[in-house]
Amino acid sequence: MSEKNDKKLLDKIISLCKRRGFVFPSSEIYEGFSAVYDLGPYGVELSNNIKNYWWREVVQLRDDIVGLDAAIFMNPKTWEASGHIKNLSDPLTECKKCHSRLRLDNLLEDFGVFADEKMSEDEINKLFAKNSQKIKCPNCGAKDFTKAKKFNLLVKSNLGNFTGDWEKDPSYLRGETCQGIYVNYKNILDSSRVKIPFGVAQIGKAFRNEITARQFIFRTREFEQMEMQYFIDPDSYKKHYEDLKKWRYDFYLNLGIKEENLRWHKHENLNFYCKEAYDIEYNYPFGFKELEGIHARGNYDLTQHSKYSGKDLSYTDPKSNKKFIPHVVESSAGVGRTLLAVLCDAYSEEKENDRIVLKLNNKIAPIKIAVFPLLKNKLELVKKAKEIFDKLKYNWRCEFDDHGNIGKRYRRQDEIGTPFCLTVDFDSLKDDTVTIRNRDSMKQERINIDKLNNFFIEKI
């Protein structure tokens, strides 16, 4: 499939997210807060289902990977050691006419000029000057910009600092979750049964002062990551790296994402410590962009933390007695970017059926079964539908709805991505059967109430 550039599609998805309660701008009644979003009732279900599925695949089904939930705040030395205080920065420029602040590498990219993320301030400004004729402000069209400056993305805080001058000695909201894994590597090794090779997985919030807030929940200032760091013997890196790449790619296929919308991107200019780096990209309405990074990071992280903390983070293999600082291959995915990818992938407009439908994979659909009494004002129908709902809800996330006509209720559930709608009608009172309507085929079938559990176990 060719790379998408479909602003209308993105607008439709944003509108559906708002209309149906998936995603809202943060603190919207106060005009929002740039690049921060809230998950509504269906958004939080979808996001939890994605995270639970990830956790099941990455932790529960693997006997060599354990979980962790490290704190958002860490000793600020962590960020010195990791290099984030010095290096987690993007080039910032400002349009002299409308004063929009823009990320220069993204701006250049929009005009077909590609900057390397490791370029110094001088280098990127030279590239900018060379192409200045074709670069226009996306907001006002002007061609006059300030010189770019590297802007650090770490978010500072005054937590634990009572001097009133906290900016000089700040603490930081973590810029990525994996540092919590590195600094706990030894604790985990000493307290559990793991032996190299083993992985540590974590899901949690991270914060970055992103310069440009664009593309809805693709790039936000507060976001959630699902990361897994796999600690290995340096000699076995290639095999572990290849296994990790294949496993992670399959994860997205199993989540129901169409393969034509996924591709690999190889990083060419690597950090000195990095052995190999690939991203899995998804074809969002604004083109192929990073969904997950899979990087072979050498032993940089543990070496740095060992140096800055003065603690020995080496490992001695119990069989061979070989001593080494473990290398790391990592998988780092964003919850918001996965959520956006599954929404884009599932979104379909069926003109012939006069409906918009989210064809989400059953395992992540926010609501699995919607239960309807045919008519709201017939007490026997409502009572029976409620009884069924009260049984099913112990096994699946269900929704009871008795508003409006059945056609409208179906349309609503189609837009939420509910795979099954169950209707209790007058026949149900006589023969204990109900109608099950399938979201994708729109076909209806009659099922005996006794058989509902088995039916849904098989289908969901």
Ligand code: ATP
């Ligand atoms: P980009 O190049 O798009 O800024 P990155 O290379 O800085 O991303 P990483 O540091 O590798 O991203 O973070 C790992 C993952 O975390 C990304 O693949 C993405 O899914 C997610 N992520 C990173 N930054 C953001 C953000 N600002 N908003 C939402 N998700 C993010």
